[in-house]
């Protein structure tokens with residue numbers, strides 16, 4: 001089977017546990033206002049790749065993975081190509097390579113999506129906004145999709161890292177974060193709630209692609225604000241445990 005790959009990063013230290021390589025799949029059903037990768041939105045912008053060839057490429061980095069590492073499938077939205085991911089599962093297993101999925105959860109929870117999530121060593125799931133109105137306004141999809149995925153991950157006890165991008169004047173207050181935390185209160189699968197600071201490093205891509213940037217002129221999040229808010233959610237997560 002073939003899939004569409006946007007890019008490949010040989011050693012990504014951040015997207016999942018241990019030393020990893022990252023495969024960014026092309027195509028995304030969402031249109032987040034703060035997206036810094038608009039170049040990944042369209043499947044046809046990716047390179048058509050055979051599952052076997054991609055696994056061979058990933059396997060070259062196997063000596064570096066160690067006990068915790070592996071490959072992280074990111075995007076775009078990797079679960080938009082769930083059939084392709086499923087086709088790689090036995091090939092990766094044959095090689096003894098574990099995979100993580102870095103998803104925004106903007107796809108329906110199909111049987112194939114469930115299978116792919118079940119086989120992952122870890123799932124990184126975005127919780128972009130705390131309510132349906134925010135989701136629809138700022139991402140183009142409803143909150144029902146990521147919440148259904150989170151419910152499923154909790155039901156199967158899958159190690160999950162939930163992430164939220166903090167954008168100045170949009171969700172950069174403790175009060176705003178309390179409404180996100182409501183969704184995590186009864187989710188024992190969540191081992192970490194991580195905040196990411198909005199940045200402007202992808203702005204040039206909008207210009208290059210000739211796409212209007214909804215947040216043009218917005219400043220990056222002050223790292224000190226991110227640190228303070230992360231300490232706040234860490235404390236709240238501890239209280240919930």
Ligand code: SF4
Nearest residue numbers: 028030032035076104
């Ligand atoms: S889900 Fe990710 S890739 Fe898709 S629009 Fe949002 S930020 Fe961009």
